[in-house]
Amino acid sequence: MTGVDPRFRPPETTIAQPWDRVAAELARHGLHLDTDVAPRQFAGGLANLNYLVSVNGSPAVLRRPPPGPSAEGANDMAREWRVLRQLGAGYPLAPRGVHFCTDTDVLGAQFQVLEYRDGVTVGATVPPALAAAEPAGADSVPGRLTATLLAAMAALHALDPASVGLGDLGRPEGFLGRQVEGWARRAAAVYPDGPPAAARAVIGWLRAAVVDVPAGEARLIHGDLKFDNMLVAPGTLAPVAVLDWDMTTRGDPLFDLAVLLSYWIEPDDPPALHELRQVPSLEPGFPRREQVAAGYFAAAGRPPAELGFHLALARLRLAIAWMQLYRRFAGDPVAGPRYAGFARIADAVLGWTADLTAARP
Incomplete structure (x- = not known):
C-alpha cells in the first residue's frame, strides 16, 4: 500500500478519518485494524468515500457516505450491507461484507468494511x-x-x-x-x-x-x-x-x-x-x-x-x-x-x- 498509485488520492486531497475510533469499533467485534498499514483513499467515485485498509492481516475496503446530509435515496449503507450479505450466494461478483457499523458516533455516519478484490476499473479512458x-x-x-x-x-x-x-x-x-x-x-x-x-x-x-x-x-x-x-x-x-x-x-x-x-x-x-x-x-x-x-x-x-x-x-x-x-x-x-x-x-x-x-x- 505504498508508493505512487493512480488508484488512490494523493495525501493532500485525502479526506481523513478518525482511524483510532474505527480500530476501537472493529475490536469490539473481534476484528483488528492493522494500524501499522496506512489507510489510503481510492480516487474513484463521485460521492461515497472508499479506503483501502488492512483488517486481520488482509486488505479490506472501508466504505462510508460523504460528510454532510445525503440526498434522497443516496448513500444508503444499510441497504448495501443487506444486499452484499445476501447476494454473494448467487452472484459471485458481489464482494463479501465483513462488518457494518450502525453507531454514527464513530464516523458521523454508518459505514461498512467489505472484502477487497484486486482489479482495475475503467473511467473516461481505458487504462x-x-x-x-x-x-x-x-x-x-x-x-x-x-x-x-x-x-x-x-x-x-x-x-x-x-x-x-x-x-x-x-x-x-x-x-x-x-x-x-x-x-x-x-x-x-x-x-x-x-x-x-x-x-x-x-x-x-x-x-x-x-x-x-x-x-x-x-x-x-x-x-x-x-x-x-x-x-x-x-x-x-x-x-x-x-x-x-x-x-x-x-x-x-x-x-x-x-x-x-x-x-x-x-x-x-x-x-x-x-x-x-x-x-x-x-x-x-x-x-x-x-x-x-x-x-x-x-x-x-x-x-x-x-x-x-x-x-x-x-x-x-x-x-x-x-x-x-x-x-x-x-x-x-x-x-x-x-x-x-x-x-x-x-x-x-x-x-x-x-x-x-x-x-x-
Whole structure:
C-alpha cells in the first residue's frame, strides 16, 4: 500500500478519518485494524468515500457516505450491507461484507468494511494496464470490456431475488412511476428558483408516458452499473467484482441498461455532452448505444425492447444527480474543482433530453 498509485488520492486531497475510533469499533467485534498499514483513499467515485485498509492481516475496503446530509435515496449503507450479505450466494461478483457499523458516533455516519478484490476499473479512458490485455482472437479490448459489463448486468437480472433472500427488497410495483416522481421532487429541491423549462418538459413527458414493470419481470437492479463500478483482471479482462450496491432494489431491468446508456456519449452528440466522460465511449473501438443495447438483449436472451421512456428517465436522473453533486461540493475547497462543471453538464443533458422527447409522439 505504498508508493505512487493512480488508484488512490494523493495525501493532500485525502479526506481523513478518525482511524483510532474505527480500530476501537472493529475490536469490539473481534476484528483488528492493522494500524501499522496506512489507510489510503481510492480516487474513484463521485460521492461515497472508499479506503483501502488492512483488517486481520488482509486488505479490506472501508466504505462510508460523504460528510454532510445525503440526498434522497443516496448513500444508503444499510441497504448495501443487506444486499452484499445476501447476494454473494448467487452472484459471485458481489464482494463479501465483513462488518457494518450502525453507531454514527464513530464516523458521523454508518459505514461498512467489505472484502477487497484486486482489479482495475475503467473511467473516461481505458487504462494502459487494460489496453495491453492479451489478445483474444479478433475481439478488441473495447468490445471485450463492453461484453463483460453487459454479461455482468444480464447475469444479475437473470437471478431470482428470492433465491438469495432478497425477494422483499424494494417495491417493484409502480417502480418507474415512483422514479419519475422521485426525480421530480429532487429537481424541485436542487433548483431553488424552480426547475428550468427543460426539466419541466422532460418530467411532463415522462408523467404522460409512464409505464409499469410487467408482472413477473421485476429483477434485482444495481442502479449504476457502468465500467467504473466493475473490476476486471488486467491480463484477461475477466470480471473480478461489481461494486457500489447502495442503490440496489427490485425493479425494471431495462432501467439498469438505460442508466448505462445515459452515460454513453457518442462523437456526434451535442459537444457540451462530451464533458460528461463517465465511460470511454468516445474512444476508438467502443460500440454505439444501439449496439450496446443489442449486446445486452443478446446476453440476457430477451427480444429487443423500446427504450425511449427508460432513456429519458435515466437522463433526467443523471442531470438532477449531477446538480445535486454540484450544489453539495462545488464550494468545497478540496473537492470543488472536480464538480465545477457539473451544473453545465446537467443543463446540457436536460436540454438534449427535452429536445429528444419533444420529437417523440
